[in-house]
Amino acid sequence: QVQLVESGGGYVQAGASLRLSCVASGRTFSGYTMSWFRQAPGKEREFVAGVSWSGGTPYYTDAVKGRFTIARDSAKKTVYLQMNSLKPEDTAVYHCAATWRAVVSTLADEYNSWGQGTQVTVSS
Numbered sequence: 701q702v703q704l705v706e707s708g709g710g711y712v713q714a715g716a717s718l719r720l721s722c723v724a725s726g727r728t729f730s731g732y733t734m735s736w737f738r739q740a741p742g743k744e745r746e747f748v749a750g751v752s753w754s755g756g757t758p759y760y761t762d763a764v765k766g767r768f769t770i771a772r773d774s775a776k777k778t779v780y781l782q783m784n785s786l787k788p789e790d791t792a793v794y795h796c797a798a799t800w801r802a803v804v805s806t807l808a809d810e811y812n813s814w815g816q817g818t819q820v821t822v823s824s
Contacts, residue, residue: 709818
C-alpha cells in the first residue's frame with residue numbers, strides 16, 4: 701500500500717480559494733488512480749474528484765465542476781486539488797485516496813489507501 705499525507709486545508713470566507721496537496725510515499729505512486737473525497741459532519745463520505753494512474757481526463761462530482769481542479773505530479777508523488785469559488789457547503793474534512801483500479805471510481809470501498817484528512821471550513 702501507499703501512505704498518503706494531506707495538507708493545505710484551512711478556514712476561509714466564501715469565494716476564496718485553497719489548494720490541497722496529498723503526498724504519497726512508496727515506489728509505485730504512478731500506478732495508482734488517485735481521488736479526493738470529503739466528509740462533512742453527520743454526512744457520509746462523498747467522492748469529489750479523481751484522476752486515473754495514466755493521467756487521463758479527470759472526473760468530478762457535479763457539485764464542484766467548474767470550481768475544483770485535480771492534478772497529479774508523478775515526479776513529486778503528489779496529487780493536488782485546487783478549489784476556487786469556495787462555498788459554505790464545501791466545508792468538510794478532505795481525504796485523498798488511492799486505488800489500483802485503472803479508472804476512477806466514486807465508491808470509497810474501492811480505495812485501499814487513505815490519508816488522515818485535512819479540514820476545510822468555508823464561512824458565509
